[in-house]
Amino acid sequence: MRKVKVAFFADILVEDFDGAVRTMFQLINRIDTTRFEYLFIYGAGPDKLKGFDSLKIPAITLPINTNYSIGLPFLAQTRLSNKLAQFGADVIHIATPSFLGNFGLDYANRHGLPVISIYHTHFISYVDYYFKYAPVFIKGIKQRIALGHKSFYNRCDKVYVPSESIKTELWEMGIYPTKMKIWKRGIDTRLFSPDKRDTGLIQRLTNNKNPTIIFASRLVWEKNLETLFAIYDQMQTRATPLNFLIVGDGIARQTCETRMKKAIFTGKIDHQHLSVLYASADVFLFPSVSETYGNVVVEAMASGLPCVIADGGGSKDFIERGINGFKCSPYNAADYAEKIDLILNNKPLSAQFSTEGLQCSKQLSWDQLAQTYFDDVNSLVFKQPEQLVLA
Numbered sequence: 001m002r003k004v005k006v007a008f009f010a011d012i013l014v015e016d017f018d019g020a021v022r023t024m025f026q027l028i029n030r031i032d033t034t035r036f037e038y039l040f041i042y043g044a045g046p047d048k049l050k051g052f053d054s055l056k057i058p059a060i061t062l063p064i065n066t067n068y069s070i071g072l073p074f075l076a077q078t079r080l081s082n083k084l085a086q087f088g089a090d091v092i093h094i095a096t097p098s099f100l101g102n103f104g105l106d107y108a109n110r111h112g113l114p115v116i117s118i119y120h121t122h123f124i125s126y127v128d129y130y131f132k133y134a135p136v137f138i139k140g141i142k143q144r145i146a147l148g149h150k151s152f153y154n155r156c157d158k159v160y161v162p163s164e165s166i167k168t169e170l171w172e173m174g175i176y177p178t179k180m181k182i183w184k185r186g187i188d189t190r191l192f193s194p195d196k197r198d199t200g201l202i203q204r205l206t207n208n209k210n211p212t213i214i215f216a217s218r219l220v221w222e223k224n225l226e227t228l229f230a231i232y233d234q235m236q237t238r239a240t241p242l243n244f245l246i247v248g249d250g251i252a253r254q255t256c257e258t259r260m261k262k263a264i265f266t267g268k269i270d271h272q273h274l275s276v277l278y279a280s281a282d283v284f285l286f287p288s289v290s291e292t293y294g295n296v297v298v299e300a301m302a303s304g305l306p307c308v309i310a311d312g313g314g315s316k317d318f319i320e321r322g323i324n325g326f327k328c329s330p331y332n333a334a335d336y337a338e339k340i341d342l343i344l345n346n347k348p349l350s351a352q353f354s355t356e357g358l359q360c361s362k363q364l365s366w367d368q369l370a371q372t373y374f375d376d377v378n379s380l381v382f383k384q385p386e387q388l389v390l391a
Contacts, residue, residue, distance in 0.1 A: 003034075003035060003036055003037045004035065004036050004037070004090050004091065004377060004378055004381050005036075005037045005038075005039070005087060005088060005089050005090045005091070006036060006037070006038050006039070006089065006090065006091045006092075006093055006377060007038075007039045007041065007084060007087060007089035007091075007092050007093070007104065008038055008039065008040045008041065008093040008095075009041050009042070009092070009093065009094045009095060009100050009101055009103070009104035010024060010040070010041075010042045010095035010096065010100075011042065011043045011044065011059065011068075011069065011070050011071045011095065011096055011098050011100055011101075012042065012043065012044045012045065012068070012069065013025075013040060013042040013044070013045035013046075013049060014044055014045050014046075016270075016271075018218060019120075019185075019293065019295040019296075020095070020120035020121055020292075022295070023118065023120065023185060023295075024095060024118075026186060026366050026369075026370065027370055027373055027374075028040075028049075028050065028052075029050075030366075030367070030370040030374075031052075031374075032374065035374070035378075036374065036377070037053075038052050038053070039052070039053045039054065039055070039083070039084075039087045039089065040052055040053070040054040040055070041054070041055045041057065041071075041080065041083070041100070041104070042054070042055075042056060042057070042071060042100075043056070043057055043058070043059030043069055043070060043071030043072070043100065044059050044069045044071075053087065055076075055079065055080065055083045057071050057072065057073060057075065057076040057079070057080065057100070058071070058072045058075040058076060059071045059072060060072060067218070067220070067250060067251065070098050070099060070100070071098065071099060071100035072099060072100075073099055073100050073103040074099070074103075080103070084107060089113060090113065090114075090381045091113060091114050091115070091116060091377050091380050091381055092104050092105070092107065092108040092113050092114070092115045092116070093115075093116050093117070093377070094115060094116075094117045094156070095117070095118065095120060096120065096121065097148060097149065097152040097153070101117075101152070102152065105152065105155055105156070109155060114157045114158075114380035114381070115155070115156040115157050115158075116156065116157065116158045116159075116160070116373075116376065116377060116380060117153065117156045117158070117159050117160070118159075118160040118183070119153075119159055119160060119161045119162065119166065119170070119292060120292055121292055122166065122169075122290055122291065122292045122313065122314070146173040146174070147174075149170065149173050149175065150173050150174035150175055153170070153175045153179060153180075154174070154175055154176055154179060156179060157179070157380060158179065158181060158376060158380065159175070159179050159180050159181070160180075160181055160182075160183035160373075161180050161181070161182060161183065162182070162183065162184050162185060162292055162293035162314050163182070163184070163292075163293065163314040163317040164182065164317060165313075165314060165316060165317050166292055166293075166313075166314045167180050167182065181376075183369060183372065183373070184293070184364060184369065185293050185295060185298065185364065185369070186364045186365050186366030186367070186368070186369050186370075187298045187299065187302045187361050187364045187366070188366070189302050189361060189362060191271060191272070191275050192271075192275050192278060192279075192299045192302035192303045192361075193275070193279065193302065193303060193304075194279050194303060194304030194354070194358070195279070196275045196276045196278070196279040196280075196303065197276075197279040197280050197304075198276050198279070198280050199280050201276055201277070201280055202243070202245075202277070202280045202281065205245065205264055205266070206243045206245070206264055208241070208243065210240075210241045210242055210243050211240070211242055211243065211282040211283070211344050212242070212243040212244075212245050212280075212281040212282050212283075213235070213242060213243065213244050213245065213281070213282065213283045213284075213285050213340060214245045214246075214247060214277060214278065214281040214283070214284055214285070214300075214305070215228060215244070215245070215246050215247065215248075215284075215285050215286065216247040216248055216274060216277075216278070216284075216286075216296050216299075216300075217247075217248050217286070217288065217296060218248050218249070218250040219246070219248050219249055219250035219251070219252045219253045219256050220250045220251055220252055221251075221252055222288070222290040223287075223288040223290065224287040224288050224289055224290070224310065224330065224331070225252055225255075225256065227287040227310075227330070227331050227333055227336075228256075228260075228285070228287050229256075229259045229260060230333035231285065231287065231333045231336045231337055231340075232244055232259075232260045232263065233333070234333050234334060234336075234337035235337055235340065236262070238337075238341065240344065242344075243264060244260060244262065244263035244264065245263070245264050245266070245277065245281060246260065246263050246264065246265045246266070247266045247268075247269060247274060247277060248266075248267075248268055249267050249268040253265070253267075274299070275299075275303060278299060278300050278303035278305050279303040279304060279305065281305055282305075282306075282343070282344060282350075283305070283306055283307075283308055283340050283343050283344065284296075284297070284300035284305045284306065284307045284308070284309075285308050285309075285336065285340065286300075286307065286308075286309040286310065286315065287309070287310045287328070287330065287336065288309075288310060288313060288315065289310045289312030289313045289330045290313055291313040291314045291315045292313070292314045293314045293315070294309075294313065294314055294315030294318065297309055297315045297318050297319075298318065298360075298361055298364060300357075301318065301324070301325075301357030301358065301360055301361045302357070302358065302361035302362075304354040304357065304358055305354070305357070306325060306343050306349075306350050306353035306354055306357070307319060307324075307325035307326070307353070307357065308325065308326045308328060308336055308339045308340055308343065309325065309326070309327060309328070310327065310328060310330040311327035311328060311329060311330060312330045318360060320356075323352075323353075323356055324352075324353055324356035324357045324359075324360055325353050325356075325357065326339040326342070326343075
């Protein structure tokens with residue numbers, strides 16, 4: 001049987017850049033080159049991608065978040081057209097409904113090719129943060145994003161979504177339920193494990209033996225940092241001394257350091273180091289409501305770390321309140337502080353959350369998820385005539 005050819009469009013393919021790109025590389029690193037041939041088209045990334053055929057196009061940095069860039073396909077149309085014609089794709093994979101994503105979708109629709117997409121980023125949840133000083137525009141911008149998502153994803157053949165809550169939100173935007181398939185995210189339980197516990201590392205970072213609350217994320221405003229600051233303030237008034245450990249970097253880091261003067265900031269660290277911090281801390285705090293999935297929550301759970309998170313976004317689907325963690329009113333700092341106190345002062349409850357979280361994380365396998373993806377890519381090609389008849 002001949003190889004299935006997949007043209008893969010993504011604005012950023014820098015390994016370990018963020019949760020979305022890490023998800024892409026979980027698939028890229030599992031490509032069976034005896035069955036599949038991939039062409040990668042991207043804006044930011046290496047000149048060559050792991051030996052695969054690839055085309056890097058011009059990209060521009062986003063003004064509202066300089067850590068991110070988007071590809072500009074209209075500046076490379078001739079090269080793109082020639083490369084795609086030479087490759088002869090059977091399936092189009094699109095990461096994001098960006099300029100590049102829309103170019104890939106238009107190309108697929110013109111040539112009658114099936115399209116698979118993974119819903120990585122819940123862009124609509126970012127609007128409240130980036131336009132908080134211009135609230136008059138928020139409703140209109142959200143409506144435009146919803147209409148854009150509806151138009152984009154309804155032209156795809158299969159859209160992977162990470163949770164029931166996100167699927168419901170997309171359905172409310174007008175995306176057909178028949179297009180969507182629940183496809184979660186995996187976790188490496190050899191990397192993230194309670195066995196990595198090393199309290200000595202925490203003590204060397206903090207110079208004390210006080211309980212440690214850890215927050216791990218990019219330091220960007222859509223992570224609900226204002227509420228994080230308020231929680232920090234609440235916890236500073238408690239009688240019991242605490243450590244706040246902030247892991248990550250981003251455009252808001254300087255403000256975070258100014259606003260949380262007693263917190264310890266590690267900057268961006270690799271997953272080996274992060275896994276030890278998770279396993280060695282006492283509570284994982286995550287007030288973000290902008291997550292499509294929330295990889296860091298699963299990482300913390302797999303490390304045996306009790307979680308206190310926002311009751312919002314895709315992350316909330318992991319937590320059964322009072323069973324394997326706490327979900328809090330997203331912007332209510334006192335609610336988070338109360339739940340953190342409960343965990344720190346109740347060892348049986350902390351142990352229960354740790355045990356239940358471990359059980360939850362053990363059900364998430366990247367190998368199984370990758371197998372589902374490659375099976376679906378294959379079926380999009382060889383079942384294409386049947387799907388067209390049903391349509």
